[in-house]
Amino acid sequence: MDEIETQVGKTKNKPIMVSVCVVTYNHGKYIGECLDHILNQERDFEIEVLIHDDASTDNAQEVIRGYQERYPDIIKPILRTENQYSKGITNISGAFNFPRAVGKYVALTDGDDYWCDPLKLKKQVSYMEAHPECVFTFHSAKVVSEDGALVNGELMRPYKQSRVVKPEELVDKAVGSPFASFLLRREIVEKLPDYYVDCPVGDRPLELMAAAAGDSYYFDEPMSVYRFAIGGSWTESQMTGDYIRKQEKFAEDLWKMYRRFDEVTGGRFHEAAMRAGGRNEFLTKVNVRDFKTIFKPEYREFFNELNLRDRFFIGFEYRMPKLYNWLRNRKNGR
Incomplete structure (x- = not known):
């Protein structure tokens, strides 16, 4: 059976x-x-x-x-x-x-x-x-x-x-x-x-x-x-292999979901659905540290939605990547 x-x-x-x-x-x-x-x-x-x-x-x-x-x-x-x-x-x-x-x-x-x-x-x-x-x-x-x-x-x-x-x-x-x-x-x-x-x-x-x-x-x-991110979880699986491509694919799949939801509901939530899709796309850029995109003016509202701690460390990594990586490796014992 x-x-x-x-x-x-x-x-x-x-x-x-x-x-x-x-x-x-x-x-x-x-x-x-x-x-x-x-x-x-x-x-x-x-x-x-x-x-x-x-x-x-x-x-x-x-x-x-x-x-x-x-x-x-x-x-x-x-x-x-x-x-x-x-x-x-x-x-x-x-x-x-x-x-x-x-x-x-x-x-x-x-x-x-x-x-x-x-x-x-x-x-x-x-x-x-x-x-x-x-x-x-x-x-x-x-x-x-x-x-x-x-x-x-x-x-x-x-x-x-x-x-x-x-x-x-x-x-x-x-x-x-x-x-x-x-x-x-x-x-x-x-x-x-x-x-x-x-x-x-x-x-x-x-x-x-x-x-x-x-x-x-x-x-x-x-x-x-x-x-969070235990062995075998979906989150943990996303972090292995071609991480950037997995994040891109995830953003694409969620855009499909939001657009199809918009169609199924006859556009009743069109503005909200499109904003949600855009936010998810932005968050995948944050995950892969695509700084060129993260700091674009059209994403500023989504960036400001992040908590103060996340905004600080993203800015720190962007402006001083060598120091950031040195401190992170030291924290992780490497």
Whole structure:
């Protein structure tokens, strides 16, 4: 068999409120912590945990089987023997988890991240139950390195206060949102547009889909933890091989996504979508340190959106590259 799957429509004969969709690949070190924090959520409603493991070569599937045995009504895994991502299926949640979700809401997380607030789901569900016009809620996150050290407290904090986020704002957002913060009404993901299916990442098109459906709400609380650039992650994979070409390809793919979103929504969010595409193009130039482009006048607004620390070090590297590289190598012990 290519997979092991358990599918149960109800938990303890009660309707499921939230389908938690988890994607994992070689997350054996982390998946237990991820599942513990999901299972330890304080809630007065039922959940299911839909896991897709993409043929991990570590002990991730063994760990998942252990949780399935202990929580057979909640943990519902697909354990692959062949890697689906390598076959061109880039958005695993949409291909394998969303179609089997039966909850009123869909929550998401990668297997190497975890929820650090035991009231996370209850807060989000309570808000959405009280505000039927809200189609999507999300929040900030703590960002840590593989060893658990804090990386940047502002990296996953798109807004400075809890508030309603209008559709145009969600499309044209300067700072990324943690995937593990997402809670959407299930009807949003029941029919996936091609700009989601074809995109190399799953978070940004989901935000666009939510924007097309209505208002969102942002909690300015770090209710999850995002592990940055760990081994085997998408971010880490981008840093290997021909990094510059990968960044260029990523920018091209996201431009396609924004343009297709613009078409599908009849131009309702045209200005916001074009600004978002331009911002992403600028950020890829920052990543590859294309200083000639970074400091062009047409990108000044995007440059000023960067935090003070990033602007300082970009300017430092541009004006004094030898000193910058010497200090960086010394810091890294080289």
